[in-house]
Amino acid sequence: MTKYALVGDVGGTNARLALCEVETGLISQVTTYSTSEHHGLEEVIRLFLEEQQQDVKDGCIAIACPITEDWVEMTNHDWAFSTKALKANLAFDHLEIINDFTAVSMAIPMLTEEDVIQFGGGAAVKDKPIAVYGAGTGLGVAHLVHVDRRWVSLPGEGGHVDFAPNSVEEDLILRVLREELGHVSAERVLSGAGLVNLYRAIVKSDKREPENLKPKDVSERALADSCIDCRRALSLFCVIMGRFGGNLALTLGTFGGVYIAGGIVPRFLEFFKASGFRAAFEDKGRFRDYVHDIPVYMIKHDQPGLLGAGAHLRQTLGRVL
C-alpha cells in the first residue's frame, strides 16, 4: 500500500499543504489555506487531513522564519506553536519543522531539466556544493553539500550580509541608503522593498524627490520603458543579483551550480536574460576564471518548498535522494 506523509510550505500569506509519496517523493493534493483566515498551523493541518482519508503519521513543514528551538514564531504572521505539542496533538510518529529556504535547497536534487532555466556557465559537477538564493519579500539563502551519500542543507541568514557595491553607481546607492538605514544588507537591495530602495536611491542621488512606488510599479514602469529611473533600478537589481550569486559561488566553490528561487525574478524573465546579470556574476577580478563555468539556474518548478519538504523528510526516513 502506498505510504503518504504530510508536507507543507507556510509563508506570511499562504499555507500550502500536500501529501508526499514516501517511496517516490511525488507530491499530490496540494491545498492552499489563507493564513489570515485560520488560527494556526494545527487547525489547517486538521482540515487538510480530514479531507484526505489517509493514515498519515509523518510530516515535514517548511516555514518562513528561523528555526532554532521547539517554539516556532512566524516572522510575518502571528502563528506560533511548539513543535513537540503539535506532533503530540496530531499523534504523529515524526514531525519536522524546517526553514523555507532549507526546503527549497532540498528540492534541488529532485529537479529535472524542465524545472529550471540556465543562465550561462557549463555543466554542473555532480555532488559538488550548490548555493540557492531567492529574492521575494526578503532574501533567502542556503547551501547544499553532499556528505556521506546524503545531501545536507546548510542554513544561515545570508540575506543579511553587507551589501558589497562594486561600481561607482553602486557606491552612490550605498551612500544614500546608509544615510537612511545605517547598516545596508544585501536584502535591502535584493527583495521587493529592495527594488524600491534602488529606485529611491537613484533618484535621490540625483537630488530629486522619489515618488511613492511599490515594487510592482518599479518593474512594470521599467518593462514599459516609461520611467528611466525604474529601468536603471531594475537593471541594477539584476547586476547586484549577479554579484551576490558570484559571491556565494566563490564562498563555497559551488561547482554543483547556483540556483535562483523566489517570486521576483520570474516576473521579468526576458529583461533578466538580457541584463548584466551573468557579466556581474563573473566579475570577480583574478577569480573570473574560477566562476566562469559555474552554471546558474532559475527554478521554475511551482512548488519547490513542498518538493523540498518531502525530500527532507524522505531522507530522514532513510530514503536516498
Ligand SMILES: Nc1ncnc2c1ncn2[C@@H]1O[C@H](COP(=O)(O)OP(=O)(O)OP(=O)(O)O)[C@@H](O)[C@H]1O
Ligand atoms: N511585478 C513585480 N515586480 C517586482 N516585485 C514584485 C512584483 N510583484 C510582487 N512583487 C514583490 O515581491 C515580493 C513577494 O515575493 P514572493 O512572491 O516571492 O512572495 P514571498 O512572500 O516572498 O513568498 P510566499 O509566497 O511563500 O509568502 C513583495 O515584496 C512584492 O511587493
